[in-house]
Amino acid sequence: MRQYLITFCAMIFCCSVSFAAPAEWVRGDANCDGDITGTDVTVIWQWITAATPQPCDCEDAMDANGSSGVTVADITYLATYIFQQGPEPPPPFPDCGTETGQDCNENTGDC
Numbered sequence: 001m002r003q004y005l006i007t008f009c010a011m012i013f014c015c016s017v018s019f020a021a022p023a024e025w026v027r028g029d030a031n032c033d034g035d036i037t038g039t040d041v042t043v044i045w046q047w048i049t050a051a052t053p054q055p056c057d058c059e060d061a062m063d064a065n066g067s068s069g070v071t072v073a074d075i076t077y078l079a080t081y082i083f084q085q086g087p088e089p090p091p092p093f094p095d096c097g098t099e100t101g102q103d104c105n106e107n108t109g110d111c
């Protein structure tokens with residue numbers, strides 16, 4: 001009987017511990033709507049200048065050039081990609097993904 005009780009308690013413990021999957025996101029999708037557009041460039045600018053709060057909890061999505069920080073360089077990089085066929089943002093792009101040590105707590109767009 002005691003063995004069954006221990007097994008039952010172990011099952012309850014294991015079932016109560018949840019392991020949340022890391023958020024998936026796309027680099028450059030700053031407003032987390034699933035598209036990479038000029039609006040994302042504007043969102044990064046507004047966030048840098050503190051004009052507006054971040055639209056979603058995924059700072060890494062605003063790091064368009066993958067430098068591990070969000071600066072004016074990300075605005076230039078993303079605008080060049082969108083409007084002048086510049087280089088693509090580094091992964092995760094164009095598909096959803098994750099990154100080691102990421103600063104993203106919310107799935108973006110269709111991820």
Ligand SMILES: [Ca+2]
Nearest residue numbers: 029031033035
């Ligand atoms: Ca977007």
Ligand SMILES: [Ca+2]
Nearest residue numbers: 063067069074
């Ligand atoms: Ca950056």
